[in-house]
Amino acid sequence: MQETTMKRLALGLGSLVLVLALLVGIPAALLFLAGNPFPSGDELSRALSTPDYGGEFLVGTLLPLIAWVAWATFALGFLVELPGHIRGIPSPHLPGLGLQQLWAAALIGAIVVMLTGVGALAGSTAGSPASAPASVSVSQSGTGATFGSTQAHGGTGAGSTDSAAVSIDTTVEAAPAAPIAAAPTYVVQPGDSLWRIAEQHLGSGERFAEIAGLNLGVAQGDGHSLTAENWLNAGWVLTLPADAAVPAAPEAATPAEHVVVEGDTLWDLAADAYGDGTRYPEIVAASAAVVQPDGATITDPNLIQPGETVNLPGVGAPTPDAVAGTAAASPVAEGVPVGATIEAASPTVTPAVAAPVDASAGVEANAAGAAAFSHTAPAHTTGGIGAVLAVGLLGLLALRRAGQRGRREFGRRIALPTAEASTLELELRAVENRMGLDDIDHALRYLAVWAEDTGRTLPSIEAIRLADDDITLYLSGTDPLPRPFRTEAVPANVLPANSTTAWTIDRAALPGVERVPQPPYPAFVTLGQDQAGAHILVDLERLGTLGVTGPLELRLGVLTAIAAELATSRRSEIRVTLVGAADDLATALASPRLRHVPDVATLLAHPAGDALAAETPEIVILALAQPLSDRQRAALAARSARLGIVQSGSTARAAAAPDRAPWTLNVDDIGAARLLPVGLSLAPQLLGAAECTRLIELFRSTAAHSVTGPEWARQMGAAGVGGAGSTGTAEAADVGASGAPWIRLLGPVEVIGARGVEPRGTAGGAELFRLPWATELVAFFTVHRTASAVDVQTALWPADLPTGLAAQQNRNALTNETRAWLGDSTDDEPYLPVVGADGLRLHPDVQSDWDVWRQLLGDDVTLTTTATLVSALRLVTGEPLSGLPTNHFVWxxxxxxxxxxxVLDAADELAARARISGDADSAALAASARGLVEPVPLVEPAALVEPVETR
Incomplete structure (x- = not known):
């Protein structure tokens, strides 16, 4: 391996030097030696009329011009090839420059390989993203086929496969019906690229195009196929050119089983079994379908439990997802007969005969792998915004946009934010945990009702832990809580420091609340997530003072996040004062409960307010380096009987509670902090400078003027159902008339008319939640009629990397289950066909009610008949794209x-016509549609925003 690396480095450095010499050295030398080669008029006339006895014209003009032309052709070929390598796209062919482009491609490829360490970028035709190198598995298959008429640049044409017999010890017996020669195959491993495969088995990475040409569009066992982007999925079986150097395939050994014991990790198991811990993905793949004692399967390589069973494939044996020569995985084109029979002359080689694969084989082949589908919503955004803060920010953003819609003119649309701000919004929607926040509010209100009914005081809760399945309250005393809360001992190093008991309640077992009291505990705020991913909230009013230490940038990030969460919280009875930082954020949020002052003196100069204000909790967030003096603290305490202070820097022991150690959040890094004095490790919630800038832009966009709307609809992707300006007819609103499945987007999202089985698990657990994901996938494809695997990954799971084993398993399992759910059309074509050269796509017969709406109304509702307006508005059944759990439809x-x-424009148009004609039914329909698409936001508007103009 080291020798190969050094060879690659030497070749890359040599190529780089040669490129510099050719592109820079040659013109420099020509300018130095020959100067300006272009002759003057007199020199040209003399050269044509007088013999060049001394060779002056030849050496000084003609040869330099020839050299300049040669240099220019190479430079042009280099410039043409360079973007293809950088962007991973085919390079155009320039007539007469084939040799120059070939030389340039070789030099650029060597330099790229040296810089990346693997074949991350392919040659002149396309790029092939690559990850870490992994072990390979090559086998011999008896499959040969014709794959259409695709021709690859720089390689063997893929119009037919003229593969000769591979030079290994096998005998090929051609069946009389169709004599087809055996073709060598390769099983893709995690981290592979076409360049790397070609480099290893064809002798040159530049021959990757030959492999691409042989496999482009060929259905694989997971239902996908190679596209022009050249992304590879582990487990694919690729056909190689006939001259590929391949070893004989070993017989697949039965994997050994290992029962996990305490202390085991997949890395250690791989190191023990193979001598290489990096081969743990082979164990993951081999164990994906193993049902564990609790009925689940291993989906997280970082989490295995004692008692679970994993499969250890034999050293050198292919993993279950990388077995070559099986019928489900062999790349056979549909409709091509395979009649070759291969007999092994050596007992160690037994290639299998592949049979044609029908359209549903991918679903059946991946039935076991479908159980690997799993997804957990990220706990925070890239910059550190947590789930609770995300809920508050998105709730306030919804109110701002409701105001935008109220101010917009007829026929126009509200302005949306810039691309960077939109990316933050997408992250917030992927992170928000509205249900978790609802459950916390429910639990605390239940305690408030219980305390009122029993005459008790509210329990002294210092902290809350919000996990996926339960909520834990940490009390500073021994107050009992009612059922179904259950008491638990507080483990060591689990907050809070002064708690004597912890009370837990299952989120699924929250009891009903007979009445809704005022929200208790208004000063709870998120500090971060513990090592298990649970959210940790503390009551700033109860703590009195919280110090934040660490680097200045991180301290400000914590303080700003606390201010933003309190300012956008649903709890209205709180005042937040931010001292010395983030004044632009306070302006952008424009929350009446949040104010900004430059210093403590200005804060104390403000009047304290009336008695009612004095009873309202006030949280003062000090972003100043100078701590409060005792006199300033006393002055603040006199302003409010319910005061909490969060300050930059450590805090002194409170005079009112000298026996209590002060609470401090020590932030060491963007993902590491410790809450003292308990020593609880957290990933701190942060709102750093970069995300704060994008957040400000996000909210500023809600004050922008409206924009023209039809361009947006065109940018969403044509669905192929009607044209712009179509007036339609009332009868055209029959969605699903073709008998194909269709999806409702103009209300709670639902797929109607699917012909297969819903993607639900047969037992409890996470498998029961596959239906929303499948529904969202169908909706995504009705809007974007074609998409790549990366497009799907980015839309449905924006916080996850689009590459890697887990991403591949999720996409494949969800796509295959959705394909089986939708079923086949009358011409036996799947409604969600397997991936082709243009990526994933949806059958053209599958529509949405939004497609039909656009077909009916076109771009100008004023030109539409009243009957058609009525038909269109009857399609509206609720708030658009609603009805699915949180974290769906973030895109x-x-x-x-x-x-x-x-819908608002159509409703207004119909209402205006109804007023003129006196049509009460049409007026009622217009009012109903307007109310359905623009419901009242599920937050207390008066607590968050000033009154906005309503339409």
Whole structure:
């Protein structure tokens, strides 16, 4: 391996030097030696009329010009090839420059390989993203086929496969019906690229195009196929050119089983079994379908439990996902007969005969792998915004956009933020945990009702831990809590320091609340997530003072996040004063409960307010380096009987509670902090400078003027159902008339008319939640009719990397289950066909009610007949793209706003006509549609925003 690396480095450095010499050295030398080679008029006339006895014209003019032309052709070929390598796209062919482009491609490829360490970028035709190198498995298959008419640049044409017999010890017996020669195959491993495969088995990475040409569009066992982007999925079986150097395939050994014991890790198991811990993905793949004692399967390589069973494939044996020569995985084109029979002359080689694969084989082949589908919503954004803060920010953003819609003119749409701000919004929607916040509010209100009914005081809760399945309250005393809360001992190093008991309640077992009291405990705020991913909240009013230490940038990030969460919280009875930082954020949020002052003197100069204000909790967030003096603290305490202080820097022991150690959040890094004095490790919640800037832009966009709307609809992707300006007819609103499945987007999202089995698990657990994901996938494809695997990954799981084993398993399992759910059309084509050269796509017969809406109304509702307006508005059944759990449709906010604006315009148009004609039914329909698409936000508007103009 080291020798190969050094060879690659030497080749890359040599190529780099040669490129510099050719592109820079040659013109420099020509300028130095020959100067300006272009002759003057007199020199040209003399050269044509007088013999060049001394060779002056030849050496000084003609040869330099030839050299300049040669240099220019190479430079042009280099410039043409360079973007293809950088962007991973085919390079155009320039007539007469084939040799120059070939030389340039070789030099650029060597330099790229040296810089990346692996074949991350392919040659002149396309790029092949690559990850870490992994072990390979090559086998011999008896499959040969014709794959259409695709021709690859720089390689063997893929119009047919003229593969000769591979030089290994096998005998090929051609069946009389169809004599087809055996073709060598390769099983893709995690981290592979076409360049790397070609480099290892064809002798040159530049021959990757030959492999691409042989496999482009060929259905694989997971239902996908190679596309022009050249992404590879582990487990694919690729056909190689006939001259590929391949070893004989070993017989697949039965994997050994290992029962996990305390202290085991997959890395250690791989190191023990193979001598290489990096081969743990082979164990993951081999164990994906193993049902564990609790009925689940291993989906997280970082989490295995004692008692679970894992499979250890034999050293050198292919893993279950990388077995070559099986019928489900062999790349056979549909409809091509395979009649070759291969007999092994050596007992160690037994290639299998592949049979044609029908359209549903991918679903059946991946039935076991489908159980690997799993997804957990991220606990925070890239910058550190947690789930609770995300809920508050998105709730306030919804109110701002409701005001935007109220101010917009007829036929226009609200302005949406810039690309960077939109990316933050997408992250917030992927992170928000609205249900978790609802459950916390429910539990605390239940305690408030219980305390009122029993005459008790509210329990002294210092902290809350919000986990996926339960909520734990940490009390500073021994107050008992009612059932179904259960008491638990507080483990060591679990907050809070002065708690004597912890009370836990299952989120699924929260009891009903007979009445809704005022929200208790208004000063709870998130500090971060513990090592298990649970959110930790503390009551700033109860703590009195919280210090934040660490680097200045991180301290400000924590303080700003606390201010933003309190300012956007649903709890209205709180005042927040931010001293010395983030004044632009306070202005952008424009929350009446949040104010900014430059220093403590200005804060104390403000009047204290009336008695009612004095009873309202006030949280003062000090972003100043100078701590409060005793006199300033006393002055603040006199202003409010319910005061909490969060300050930058450590805090002194409170005079009112000298026996209590002060609470301090010590932030060491962006993902590491410790809450003292308990020593609890946290990933701190942060709102750093970069995310704060994007957040400000996000909220500023809500004050922008409206924009023209039809362009948005065109940018969402054509669905192929009607044209712009179509007036339609009342009868055209028959969605699903073709008999194909269709999906409702103009209300609670639902797929109607699917012909297969819903993607639900047969037992409890996470498998029961596959249906929302499958529904969202169908909705995504009705809007974006074609998409790559990366597009799907980015839309449905924006916080996850689009590459890697887990991402691949999720995409494949969800796509295959959705394909089986939708079923096949009358011409036996799946409604969600397997991936082709243009990526994943949806059958053209599958529509949405939004497609039909656009077909009916076109771009100008004023030109639409009243009957058609009525038909269109009857399609509206609720708030657009609603009805699915939180964290779904994070990609669809522009579409949601376009649908909302379109329905409001149509409703206004119908209402105006109804007023003129006196049609009460049409007026009622218009009012109903307007109310359905623009419901009252589920927060207390008066607590968060000033009154906004309503339409």
């Amino acid at each position: 669809a906010e522009p579409l949601r706003e376009e649908i909302t604006g379109a």
